[in-house]
Amino acid sequence: MMADFEAFFDYIQEISGKLLSEDDKHLLMAHFKPKKLRRRQYFLQEGDVCKYIGFIVKGSARTFTVDEKGHEHILKLSLENWWLADFESFYLLKPSRFNIEALEDLEVLQSTNAQIEEYLKAIPAFSAMASIISQNYTIANQNRVQAAISYTAEERYEDLVKNYPHFLQRFPQNMIASYLGLSPETLSRLKKNSFK
Amino acid sequence: MMADFEAFFDYIQEISGKLLSEDDKHLLMAHFKPKKLRRRQYFLQEGDVCKYIGFIVKGSARTFTVDEKGHEHILKLSLENWWLADFESFYLLKPSRFNIEALEDLEVLQSTNAQIEEYLKAIPAFSAMASIISQNYTIANQNRVQAAISYTAEERYEDLVKNYPHFLQRFPQNMIASYLGLSPETLSRLKKNSFK
DNA sequence: TATTTGACTTGATCTGGATCAAGAGTATTT
DNA sequence: AAATACTCTTGATCCAGATCAAGTCAAATA
Structure with a gap:
């Protein structure tokens, strides 16, 4: 303690x-x-x-x-x-x-x-x-609102990878998807495509 | 002054x-x-x-x-x-x-x-x-993020009407649309439908 | 007064991402 | 070890909202 x-x-x-x-x-x-x-x-x-x-x-x-x-x-x-x-x-x-x-x-x-x-x-x-x-x-919230309003699904994911890379290790993918405002299916597909 | x-x-x-x-x-x-x-x-x-x-x-x-x-x-x-x-x-x-x-x-x-x-x-x-x-x-931002992530276009508009009704008098509709993350056309249609 | 500009509407079409469904792999529980 | 429950993937379809296009009206500008 x-x-x-x-x-x-x-x-x-x-x-x-x-x-x-x-x-x-x-x-x-x-x-x-x-x-x-x-x-x-x-x-x-x-x-x-x-x-x-x-x-x-x-x-x-x-x-x-x-x-x-x-x-x-x-x-x-x-x-x-x-x-x-x-x-x-x-x-x-x-x-x-x-x-x-x-x-x-x-x-x-x-x-x-x-x-x-x-x-x-x-x-x-x-x-x-x-x-x-x-x-x-205040800064983080400002950025989160901006991402939500003006970024596509893919951009939001890239933004997360860049700014909170440790999230990917600590949270399951379906939670990340929900945090990004995406369905788990969409995030799964999005990751696959970003490999090419 | x-x-x-x-x-x-x-x-x-x-x-x-x-x-x-x-x-x-x-x-x-x-x-x-x-x-x-x-x-x-x-x-x-x-x-x-x-x-x-x-x-x-x-x-x-x-x-x-x-x-x-x-x-x-x-x-x-x-x-x-x-x-x-x-x-x-x-x-x-x-x-x-x-x-x-x-x-x-x-x-x-x-x-x-x-x-x-x-x-x-x-x-x-x-x-x-x-x-x-x-x-x-902090509170306003928290609510804005939540609205952006989990509300539909219509719910976001209703939320605005409820919480910031004076916005409708002061700002042109295309600005409101952009603030809500919508195209001006979508907001226009949305208002029309909400009258029935 | 005529002209340009901007705000809003309405229609037709398109598309990013959701939803529905099924299967495979991996933890968890019994 | 078997059963159950998650997690992730992949495919097929669907839909909310974007985009493109045209037209109306009012305000600003010449």
């Missing part, structure tokens, strides 16, 4: 470019709770309020919706050192439209919105990290 | 829930520069670094890319009290892939990234506003 926090502390210090004091560390350990989920367990279920934000120490997860035809659509695929939450639900305390499910056995450190607010005030490295994360999020 | 700033101050105070002191206001006026653009002028051109972020006092704009076939894709439509920038370029000082063009005569208050950092440190109302804006952005 100590090891979990070491990775977390390293992450905060690296992203923020600031050091955590011993007091900071104790404060973080006081209110970030380790939580383990087995493969296929849910971190968040549709209809529930997303009370916790989780920092992924180990494992992977997907955030997805189910439409009225029963089709699943993956909004986000998440790995180590990513944050896990439906932010709309988390910030506004609205019931979530999303499910977040562990794709591999998952270890997270989780905390509440109220507690995060405290950390932002109390720990300079934490709030520096938060603004950088928020920037990165 | 004073009137511009009044609207800006009101906005900051309303969003943040905090008051601006006279000093705060003078500080803001010192480094937010009013800038006017006529219809069709560019706030940002593809290939340039987005050095300024603008707060829209009056008018409207679109953020778009041009693909290799010469087709335009609108990523964002912006109105009064919105912020205008390509954040990837603005934060990372990379040449932008986007164009930002005034759709109506446009008045913005603009500032640089370095100056914004100063404001975040110096003005509590400003930094409170920034975190709320950032939350709203």
Whole structure:
């Protein structure tokens, strides 16, 4: 469990470019709770309020919706050192439209919105990290929207290969397809053709 | 010009829930520069670094890319009290892939990234506003990605009518179509059919 | 006033990617 | 080891939405 926090502390210090004091560390350990989920367990279920934000120490997860035809659509695929939450639900305390499910056995450190607010005030490295994360999020989302709107299936796949090559190792192909807004059949064919 | 700033101050105070002191206001006026653009002028051109972020006092704009076939894709439509920038370029000082063009005569208050950092440190109302804006952005982007990935053309249009009804008054239909990732013909037909 | 330009509509056709269906290979469970 | 369930592939068909083309109307410009 100590090891979990070491990775977390390293992450905060690296992203923020600031050091955590011993007091900071104790404060973080006081209110970030380790939580383990087995493969296929849910971190968040549709209809529930997303009370916790989780920092992924180990494992992977997907955030997805189910439409009225029963089709699943993956909004986000998440790995180590990513944050896990439906932010709309988390910030506004609205019931979530999303499910977040562990794709591999998952270890997270989780905390509440109220507690995060405290950390932002109390720990300079934490709030520096938060603004950088928020920037990165904004950029990544901007790119994802642009890809969705203006790229063809093939371009979206190439974009993924270029920007998130490790996704291909960690996630099954049908999940990648859904993340790209494609049927698994289309992605399969697309890969075959791109070899010529 | 004073009137511009009044609207800006009101906005900051309303969003943040905090008051601006006279000093705060003078500080803001010192480094937010009013800038006017006529219809069709560019706030940002593809290939340039987005050095300024603008707060829209009056008018409207679109953020778009041009693909290799010469087709335009609108990523964002912006109105009064919105912020205008390509954040990837603005934060990372990379040449932008986007164009930002005034759709109506446009008045913005603009500032640089370095100056914004100063404001975040110096003005509590400003930094409170920034975190709320950032939350709203994250939520809006999350929803936009989800709509792009999992909704049909018709559902995306209905979503827009529900969430941004004023867009229909302010933006021509072909711009709305592009924003939704549709051809103008498809949007036209779609509206006709939705009347029965 | 005449002319050009842009916004929108309507029709005909085309196509990228979805859907349906079947089979092969590989994990997982019993 | 057998049974069951996933994952991926390949083929055949289908369809939502794009593209191409033409025409109307209103606004901007000369």
